Amino acid sequence: MRLRAVALGIAASVSMSFSALAGELTFWHAYSGQQDKVDFINYALEEFGKAHPDIKLNVVAAEQSSYKTKLNTAMASGNPPDVFYTLPGGFLGAFVAGNQMYSLDDALAKDGWGESFLSSALAQTTMGGHTYAVPIDIDSSVFWYNKKLFAEKGWTAPATYDQLLELCEKIKADGLVPFALGNKDSWPATFWFQYLEMRLKGSGIVSGFVAGNADATLGSEGTEAFKRIADLSAKGYFPVGFNGMSDQEANMLFLNGQAAMMLNGTWQIGASADASDDFELGFFPFPTVAEGKGDQSDILGGVAAAFGIAEKTTNKEDAVTLLRFLTSPAVMTKYVELRKTMVTVKGATTEAAAGPVLYGISNDLMGKAANLDPFYDTAMPPKGTDTYYTSLQGVLDGSVAPADAAKRLEEALKAK
Amino acid sequence: MHLNSRWSITRIGVLAFLSVHVLVVIFPFVWMAYSTLKTNKEFMRSVWSLPATPSLDAFVQAWNTGALGTYSLNSLIVMLGSTVLAVVVATAGGYALAVYRPRWLAGIEIGLMIAMAIPAYVALVPLVVMLRAMNLLDTHLGVVLPTAAFNVPVTLFIMRAFFVTLPRDIIEAARIDGCSEFAIFWRIAVPIARPAMFTAAIVNMIWVWNDFLFPLVFINSPAKKTLPVGLADFVGEHITNYPVMLAAIFLAAIAPLVLFVFFERQITTALTGGAVKE
Amino acid sequence: MASGAAAASSAVRRDSRYALLFLLPTLVLVVGFVAYPVVYSSVLSFYEWNGTATPVFVGLDNFLRLAGDGFFWAALARNLAVAASAIVLQVLLALVIAYCLVRIVGRIGRLFLFLYLVPVIVSEICIGLLWRFIYNPYFGLLNAALKAVGLQSLATGWLGQSSTAFAAVVAVMSFTYLGLYVLLFVAAVRNVPDSIYEAAALDGAGHFRSLFSMTIPMVWDSVRANVMLCIIGSLKTFSLVFVLTNGGPNHASEVVSTYLYKIGFNAFEMGYAATIGFAQMFLTAIGAWIVFRGLRSSKAGRGD
Numbered sequence: 001m002r003l004r005a006v007a008l009g010i011a012a013s014v015s016m017s018f019s020a021l022a023g024e025l026t027f028w029h030a031y032s033g034q035q036d037k038v039d040f041i042n043y044a045l046e047e048f049g050k051a052h053p054d055i056k057l058n059v060v061a062a063e064q065s066s067y068k069t070k071l072n073t074a075m076a077s078g079n080p081p082d083v084f085y086t087l088p089g090g091f092l093g094a095f096v097a098g099n100q101m102y103s104l105d106d107a108l109a110k111d112g113w114g115e116s117f118l119s120s121a122l123a124q125t126t127m128g129g130h131t132y133a134v135p136i137d138i139d140s141s142v143f144w145y146n147k148k149l150f151a152e153k154g155w156t157a158p159a160t161y162d163q164l165l166e167l168c169e170k171i172k173a174d175g176l177v178p179f180a181l182g183n184k185d186s187w188p189a190t191f192w193f194q195y196l197e198m199r200l201k202g203s204g205i206v207s208g209f210v211a212g213n214a215d216a217t218l219g220s221e222g223t224e225a226f227k228r229i230a231d232l233s234a235k236g237y238f239p240v241g242f243n244g245m246s247d248q249e250a251n252m253l254f255l256n257g258q259a260a261m262m263l264n265g266t267w268q269i270g271a272s273a274d275a276s277d278d279f280e281l282g283f284f285p286f287p288t289v290a291e292g293k294g295d296q297s298d299i300l301g302g303v304a305a306a307f308g309i310a311e312k313t314t315n316k317e318d319a320v321t322l323l324r325f326l327t328s329p330a331v332m333t334k335y336v337e338l339r340k341t342m343v344t345v346k347g348a349t350t351e352a353a354a355g356p357v358l359y360g361i362s363n364d365l366m367g368k369a370a371n372l373d374p375f376y377d378t379a380m381p382p383k384g385t386d387t388y389y390t391s392l393q394g395v396l397d398g399s400v401a402p403a404d405a406a407k408r409l410e411e412a413l414k415a416k
Numbered sequence: 417m418h419l420n421s422r423w424s425i426t427r428i429g430v431l432a433f434l435s436v437h438v439l440v441v442i443f444p445f446v447w448m449a450y451s452t453l454k455t456n457k458e459f460m461r462s463v464w465s466l467p468a469t470p471s472l473d474a475f476v477q478a479w480n481t482g483a484l485g486t487y488s489l490n491s492l493i494v495m496l497g498s499t500v501l502a503v504v505v506a507t508a509g510g511y512a513l514a515v516y517r518p519r520w521l522a523g524i525e526i527g528l529m530i531a532m533a534i535p536a537y538v539a540l541v542p543l544v545v546m547l548r549a550m551n552l553l554d555t556h557l558g559v560v561l562p563t564a565a566f567n568v569p570v571t572l573f574i575m576r577a578f579f580v581t582l583p584r585d586i587i588e589a590a591r592i593d594g595c596s597e598f599a600i601f602w603r604i605a606v607p608i609a610r611p612a613m614f615t616a617a618i619v620n621m622i623w624v625w626n627d628f629l630f631p632l633v634f635i636n637s638p639a640k641k642t643l644p645v646g647l648a649d650f651v652g653e654h655i656t657n658y659p660v661m662l663a664a665i666f667l668a669a670i671a672p673l674v675l676f677v678f679f680e681r682q683i684t685t686a687l688t689g690g691a692v693k694e
Numbered sequence: 695m696a697s698g699a700a701a702a703s704s705a706v707r708r709d710s711r712y713a714l715l716f717l718l719p720t721l722v723l724v725v726g727f728v729a730y731p732v733v734y735s736s737v738l739s740f741y742e743w744n745g746t747a748t749p750v751f752v753g754l755d756n757f758l759r760l761a762g763d764g765f766f767w768a769a770l771a772r773n774l775a776v777a778a779s780a781i782v783l784q785v786l787l788a789l790v791i792a793y794c795l796v797r798i799v800g801r802i803g804r805l806f807l808f809l810y811l812v813p814v815i816v817s818e819i820c821i822g823l824l825w826r827f828i829y830n831p832y833f834g835l836l837n838a839a840l841k842a843v844g845l846q847s848l849a850t851g852w853l854g855q856s857s858t859a860f861a862a863v864v865a866v867m868s869f870t871y872l873g874l875y876v877l878l879f880v881a882a883v884r885n886v887p888d889s890i891y892e893a894a895a896l897d898g899a900g901h902f903r904s905l906f907s908m909t910i911p912m913v914w915d916s917v918r919a920n921v922m923l924c925i926i927g928s929l930k931t932f933s934l935v936f937v938l939t940n941g942g943p944n945h946a947s948e949v950v951s952t953y954l955y956k957i958g959f960n961a962f963e964m965g966y967a968a969t970i971g972f973a974q975m976f977l978t979a980i981g982a983w984i985v986f987r988g989l990r991s992s993k994a995g996r997g998d
Contacts, residue, residue: 030653032649033648033649033650033651033652033653033656034652034653034654034655034656034657035652035655035657036655037652037653038481058636060636060637060638061638061649062632062645062648062649063648063649063651063652063653064653065653066632066645066648068959068960069629069632069633069959070632070633072745072959072962073540073541073544073633074544075745075746076541076544076745076746076964077541077542077544077545077548078545079544079545079548079553094744094745094746094747094962095746097744097746097747098744098745098746098747098748099746099747100746183854183942183943184853184854184939184940184942185940186940186942239831239832239851240831240832240850240851240854241829241830241831241850241851241852241853241854241855242851242854243851243853243854243855243859243942243943243944244829244851244852244853244854244855244859244862244938244939244942244943245830245831245851245853245854246826247654248654248655248656249826249827249830252460252463252833253832255460256460256461258832265654267653267654267655270654270655271654271655273655274456274457274460274657275457275460276457276461382744382960382961382962383961383962383963385960385961386956386957386960386961390942390944390945391944393942393943393944394943394944396943397854397855397856397943397944399856399943399944399946400944426798426901427798427799427800430794430798430799431799434791434794434795434799434806437791438806438809438810440869441809441810441812441813441869441872441873442809442812442813443835444813444821444824444825444828445812445813445816445824447824447827448820448824462833463827463830463833464833464835501723504719505719505720505723506720508716508717508719508720509716509717509719509720511716512712512713512714512715512716512717513713513717516709516710516712516713516716517709517713518706518709518710518713520710521713524717524721526979526983527724527729528720528724529979529982529983530975530976530979531724531728531729531732532926532978532979532982533926533929533930533974533975533976533977533978533979533982534728534732534971534975535930535950535951535954535971535974535975536930537951537954537955537958537959537967537971538731538732538735538954538967538968538971538972538975539727539728539731539732539735541735541745541964542730542731542732542734542735543727543731546727546730546731561723561726561727562727562728564723564727565723565724565726565727565728566727566728568720568723568724569724569728570922570923570926572720573919573922574919574922574923577915577918577919577922578915578919581915597708597712601716611881611885615878615881615919618874618877618878619874619878619923622814622815622874625815625817626817626818626933628817628818628819628933643817644817644819647817647819647820648819651819651823661820661823665816665817665820668816668817669812669815669816672815673808673811673812673815676808676811676815677808680804680807680808683877684807684877684880684881684884687877687878687880687881687882688881688882688884688885
């Protein structure tokens, strides 16, 4: 008997030394590669260390694209980190389908933690009625324009799609590029398709497919949206060779006044920091489309990143403590201040922290939008994303017909 | 060389052509070097211009942001470890493939040829499972072993290509003299094969020095990162500070280039087995 | 006669034993860290697996899909094109350059060698970024240079047009990897005895003939080794494509590795990715086999 107890004791201590010790967590994140991200995570982890000296974090950081390779390999090899950064939507969905994610329902129900988030944001990390990650920040896509250039040329921000097209002709006549676009990585052009689909047909299309609604369809509007994009490209409103330019190269065209406008996410604020001193960033919502059936005030915006806990984690209590700390109003307000990005925690995107441009978008555009439609490419299952990306690149360079692109995308969205 | 050949038309023509060609090859790096002296603002405004007021800020920031010294040291450890392992193992293997001829060797040869063609991504997930079981995740040895294993087949074929040129008479004569097979390998084959081994080593070193995937996935601790993985941290998702990134690349490239300048003679001599003349 | 047969059979046994001994380290390493993981993965090619959930057995579905996957076959053809271009633009050009450096340029050849090696040492991710700026249609140097010599009609968005993207990537590859082959050939060409060239010079052979009829046969082993390196490298090429075009636009510059990466790590189709890897492996091996046989010189034959 005693021998057995000793054996059990040894076994227990051995297994202890292999799994994470109480008070110890592995934490993987992608706040790397650009200064604002690094500044935020350094701040947050330092504060966490002060507030919870008893919890030791083993932190692993990698830049977004490397991070995905690392995390996917860790997941596939059955060795997920305890707490980690993830994308919402289809990316998270794959892990949920594999029962790798710890449901945060109980934790969120306690002390009003769940209520502190915008419900539209929580919805993007909730699957089958359970929440598997806490959303952190919200990116929204709007039109950005060069205020000084517009003032010099006497151009005004267009309110309707037809006005936008007229403006493009003027800009082109002046020898400038109407829209900066660097579509090498395929996501930049998705804003165009999605906004047109939202204006023409309405919000929630891809979410409908993801939820498995039988009547979900892109409709004839899908073809129409692709057709309009092909048309913009054929008219030369995008830069030469945009499918091979990176987002950052396109941004240089915009900041240097070679391109007048850019449809891009709110990270544009941070990306404009190194423009010349007289550059002033302006924004306007995607114009209304006259015959469109969607609510014309809708905004394309969704959760950019979230944090989740692995089901395998032995130390869930400390893991929840870490997430609660990271999503506390004080840390989230600091996030807004350092990154100039909206957050998912109510009231944290303050005017003082956000600055005028971001606060304007958050308050004037998003506050008044009838719907926020999350990014199609992250919302859809990862399998569909490649079809979406390549079809769009093909439509833009004329190698794929709009109707074929719509058909391909619809099939990809319907495939389980 | 006599005088008229020193400035012959051929030589001038060749020099002119090579100069233009090498300029194209090297220009990106010249540009990289002077761009490090700019601010990001200046870089964004005009990519190609010379710095208006040269500043070393980018170097300071690059040095402070990433532990470039540590990364270089880690890269060196991984590079030397897997190069030595791969070359030693492949020399023995290449010798076997060239000198002996049992029937089953053809099967091994085909197997190695397939192994040579394996894309590393396919093996990634099972390798992580294995390395974890062996307690080698997040260690340099855990990078060295699979890296060397993936480079062994190609290295082995380089060595075999050398050993098949070894005159068989030498081996037969040694056998008649009563040399053991190991002695023949160690005392006769290996000394002659040194240039080939060195060639294989150079090729391995260059591959491993630039390898990104294995160290990215197998290493977690910041203090164990290799250079390519560390440098990837300078490229942002939406915002990259170009001068700082270029300064980091520049700093990372200095050490190997300086080493090459100092040891160029020795390197090319070793590659030729000491028979250098000019 | 009987004793001869006995000697032969003992030689065979000796060969078998020592071949195995000398190959043992190779087998341990390759079986342990290459073959085992790959066999493990190849099982996946019969499954549909998103990387986390339980794999679903789908029989030969992935292979049937592969057979009809135009993107894969086009990518594979591009890998072959990379290999073919690399043999000319990297190996052959490097041989000519090495000959020039050793036989014609003389002392400052060392400077050239150093300069050619710079891109080899800088990581490919960085080289990709540098070249992106050269190809940029607005502030890139290539278009500016074309304009300067009056060829602005040729200026285009090099990496962004389906018609030019792949060629633009291949050009960068040829500049990037050239240095390694120059280094290896410089060593080989220096190793050719001077007497050979002197004899050639007495015969009145020019550099052209001296290179092709004297040097190349003398350095044939290096040529063969370098061709093999370059084929293997070309078939596995990933980083430069990934950074320069990400395989786009619309798969126009996709190679097998980038396609495999997208399928496995972006689309989470680990099963199908394994199938692609499987196919790449076998097709590459067959290709390498054929090239090897073709390049085997009479001197290098097994002599039996």
